[in-house]
Amino acid sequence: MLPLHTHGIVAAPVPALLKVLGIAEALSGAYPPGKVAVDLRDGPEVDATALGAAGFAGIVTDGPVERHAVPVHVHSLRDGAVVAPGDVVRVRPGTGMVSNLFRRGANANTLFATERCNSRCLMCSQPPRDDNDGWRVREMLELVPLLDRDLPWLGMSGGEPTLLGDGLREVIGAVATHLPSTGLHILTNGRTFADPGALRWAAPGVGRTVWAVPLYSDVSWRHDHVVQAEGGFDQAVQGIYNLAEAGHRVEIRMVLHALTVPRLKPFAEFVWRNMPFVDHVALMGLEPMGYAKVNRDQLWLDPLDYASDLVDAAFHLHDRGIRTSIYNVPLCVLPRAAWPLAQQSISDWKNTFAPACGGCDVRGRCCGFFASAGEGWRSRGIKPVNGGHHGG
Amino acid sequence: MGERIAFKEMAAFRPVTPGYALMPFRFARLPGRQEVLLTNEVGEFAFVADADLRALVAGTLDRGAPAYDELASRHFLAEGNPGAVTRMLAAKYRTRKSALRGGPALHLFVTSLRCDHSCAYCQVSRQSPDKSRYDMSPATARAAVDRMFEVASPALTVEFQGGEPLLAFDRIRQVTDLVLERNQAEKRDVSFVVTSTLHQLDAGMLAFFRQHGFKLSTSLDGPAWLHDANRPTPGRDGHARTLAGIALAREWLGDAQVAALTTLTRRSLDHPEAIVDHYVENSFRSVFLRPLSPYGFAVRAERRIGYGTADFLAFYRRAFAHILRLNREGTRIDEAYAAILLTHILSPFPTGYVDLRSPAGAGLGVLVYNYDGSVYASDEGRMLAEMGDTTFRLGSVHQPWQELAGSDAMATILGAGVAEALPGCADCAFLPYCGADPVHALATQGDPVGHRPTSAHCAKHTGIFQMLFDYLADGDPGTMRTFLSWVTHQDRDSLAGGAC
Numbered sequence: 009m010l011p012l013h014t015h016g017i018v019a020a021p022v023p024a025l026l027k028v029l030g031i032a033e034a035l036s037g038a039y040p041p042g043k044v045a046v047d048l049r050d051g052p053e054v055d056a057t058a059l060g061a062a063g064f065a066g067i068v069t070d071g072p073v074e075r076h077a078v079p080v081h082v083h084s085l086r087d088g089a090v091v092a093p094g095d096v097v098r099v100r101p102g103t104g105m106v107s108n109l110f111r112r113g114a115n116a117n118t119l120f121a122t123e124r125c126n127s128r129c130l131m132c133s134q135p136p137r138d139d140n141d142g143w144r145v146r147e148m149l150e151l152v153p154l155l156d157r158d159l160p161w162l163g164m165s166g167g168e169p170t171l172l173g174d175g176l177r178e179v180i181g182a183v184a185t186h187l188p189s190t191g192l193h194i195l196t197n198g199r200t201f202a203d204p205g206a207l208r209w210a211a212p213g214v215g216r217t218v219w220a221v222p223l224y225s226d227v228s229w230r231h232d233h234v235v236q237a238e239g240g241f242d243q244a245v246q247g248i249y250n251l252a253e254a255g256h257r258v259e260i261r262m263v264l265h266a267l268t269v270p271r272l273k274p275f276a277e278f279v280w281r282n283m284p285f286v287d288h289v290a291l292m293g294l295e296p297m298g299y300a301k302v303n304r305d306q307l308w309l310d311p312l313d314y315a316s317d318l319v320d321a322a323f324h325l326h327d328r329g330i331r332t333s334i335y336n337v338p339l340c341v342l343p344r345a346a347w348p349l350a351q352q353s354i355s356d357w358k359n360t361f362a363p364a365c366g367g368c369d370v371r372g373r374c375c376g377f378f379a380s381a382g383e384g385w386r387s388r389g390i391k392p393v394n395g396g397h398h399g400g
Numbered sequence: 401m402g403e404r405i406a407f408k409e410m411a412a413f414r415p416v417t418p419g420y421a422l423m424p425f426r427f428a429r430l431p432g433r434q435e436v437l438l439t440n441e442v443g444e445f446a447f448v449a450d451a452d453l454r455a456l457v458a459g460t461l462d463r464g465a466p467a468y469d470e471l472a473s474r475h476f477l478a479e480g481n482p483g484a485v486t487r488m489l490a491a492k493y494r495t496r497k498s499a500l501r502g503g504p505a506l507h508l509f510v511t512s513l514r515c516d517h518s519c520a521y522c523q524v525s526r527q528s529p530d531k532s533r534y535d536m537s538p539a540t541a542r543a544a545v546d547r548m549f550e551v552a553s554p555a556l557t558v559e560f561q562g563g564e565p566l567l568a569f570d571r572i573r574q575v576t577d578l579v580l581e582r583n584q585a586e587k588r589d590v591s592f593v594v595t596s597t598l599h600q601l602d603a604g605m606l607a608f609f610r611q612h613g614f615k616l617s618t619s620l621d622g623p624a625w626l627h628d629a630n631r632p633t634p635g636r637d638g639h640a641r642t643l644a645g646i647a648l649a650r651e652w653l654g655d656a657q658v659a660a661l662t663t664l665t666r667r668s669l670d671h672p673e674a675i676v677d678h679y680v681e682n683s684f685r686s687v688f689l690r691p692l693s694p695y696g697f698a699v700r701a702e703r704r705i706g707y708g709t710a711d712f713l714a715f716y717r718r719a720f721a722h723i724l725r726l727n728r729e730g731t732r733i734d735e736a737y738a739a740i741l742l743t744h745i746l747s748p749f750p751t752g753y754v755d756l757r758s759p760a761g762a763g764l765g766v767l768v769y770n771y772d773g774s775v776y777a778s779d780e781g782r783m784l785a786e787m788g789d790t791t792f793r794l795g796s797v798h799q800p801w802q803e804l805a806g807s808d809a810m811a812t813i814l815g816a817g818v819a820e821a822l823p824g825c826a827d828c829a830f831l832p833y834c835g836a837d838p839v840h841a842l843a844t845q846g847d848p849v850g851h852r853p854t855s856a857h858c859a860k861h862t863g864i865f866q867m868l869f870d871y872l873a874d875g876d877p878g879t880m881r882t883f884l885s886w887v888t889h890q891d892r893d894s895l896a897g898g899a900c
Contacts, residue, residue: 245484
């Protein structure tokens, strides 16, 4: 698990957002030099003064250098691995903080759209704040042109991204312009799209976007309870239909816990009957962060106790031709037949394994755990899978 | 951790006073079962206790009762704002009726009425093989192709029928060429089918069929002793020649392109297992157990080869049980008609099947271009005309589609072809999976609306639906897995889950 932040010495006039590149890629001209910090830590000797003359914005070095002519110099990073060529970083001269906003080759890269949200899900891992975070749109617009152009997928999360309104439209438009072959995967509660007028904010994303909308039940009051929003189910359903009718791709996300699992099987039939057009259904284990910790008593269910319901529901959809995945549930608590549906779903930077996983033969294919999941959040079924003795 | 907030209980998200709105549904009591079957307008169903049904209708079903969530989930009731529920119901309804959107997709070309068989049950009143005046003329074929492309359907199936259409293979070739030529600009999704005895197949025809992706459909009534009794040919070798044709067609076109169906005579009814086994032995994955139709020579032969619906249903139940047993033992075989009905029951999607729809498939899902230039609303409509009743003749291939669509024949179909508005159908629990058949009603009961209590069509379908829902209520996992494999067109063993 590689952290997203580190500290070092940042010599710069103001905070800056920079694409870090090795010397050869920097010189290829793929990105405007004024946005590029050349990573000189692992390369050949380079005359740093010449880089300034060539217009590059900065350099990253192991330690101090005698002479350079670039505006930004980052060195002496506490954890040098946080920054690598291809990444995009934000550097702050005052605190020396270096934050990684985009990591080349990571299993997931996500734009964080906003802290705000119009729902208050009982298990929210990222509790919303009502901050005025309009600056995030500007940062995303600055960031998008610096992302790798061959990036297959870019995520967007929050908060509730649709609350950005026209800002969302701008960001999606920027992705369409600068990353024409990149797919967008946007987490939204879908409620905003109950108003067909809101579809204009999504319009530049048609053909390149999957909208991942959570549905937590087949009946309104159970969903509304989970998301703590009256009318939330109705709005999400209307939003899903409006998106689909406008030509968007939709993914359904279900989080597994004590309030959702009891209706998991009818939920699967509900999706098949009412939205068989969806692109994908993700059935996801709980991320023990934020509100999930506060509401542990009403949410916690050992995955071992819901594995059978989960597998029934997953195959109910899969057998009917709806692409279905299981996220965040370790292989050892799933029957072997369900393994092909289980994904390594936890972002690199949140991912860890338990001590028991040391001797496991399938660790390399397993999602493992959220680093935030302490002992109390791990199934009693966690055990190494070896040889012929497989989970179940 | 963010702000401290007070989370609300589930009750806070439900109306203060318990209550719900009823959504449209129908119900049926199945013979010998305690539970009541409920079906809604879009084909979802539930089995509930009689007391729950009574409470549901009275508006007093307890919101804590398990049946409450089940019925809400399937949109039999709506609690609170019904906006999303009605939106979902509307979408499902639109999907179920989506075949209406483009107009007729199936176009039958009766290229010849000639045939070398002399089947007692022939529905089409065939003519002897040397009478070429029963062939479609080139000019008629050309006009028929023009009519077909006037229809808006994005998918078009061109089916060649007879008689024995291979006796006029030149016409098949002409129509195919015309269709493909037109389609270069039209860009429809066109497919071709020939319904044939396969006895006349030769390498030239097969090369042509392979080139254009034809599917072949033939008749196989069972083992030789049964097939040859049902389907006499001058050489008394019909069965052997049919199997030879099937083998040849499979060799050239692949197994998936060759289908067969069986027509049941009184003689067939004693041998359900033998018929099914014969299909399995000949590597078919589907058998279509089709009762006699009340058209053509079949009517004249009724006394000799006919039987009542009860006899058919007894046969069908036995054959069906045998088919389920075979599936459990690892043989992949479906009953084609049940597979269609189960798709109506277990999926949100319609099938391409035109003979069981509401509004009726006649004229709305299918058009028939007869050898003589007449256009009929359905194959049965043309058979009826051969018997002297031209009610379902829309007109001539030389009239534009708009005129044909505005014909008296179409008005008759629209007036009697919407099951939702027919007495006896309107309140039937099986309606969402069934259809109206005004052609059959006219042929058997003298008027296109028909009379359900004495309708053989109704008795047959009621019997089959009762049997299927009986299996669904039992819910045996092996049977459910078999049903799902039929509905999803997958190998039973490749299904990981399997319950319906």
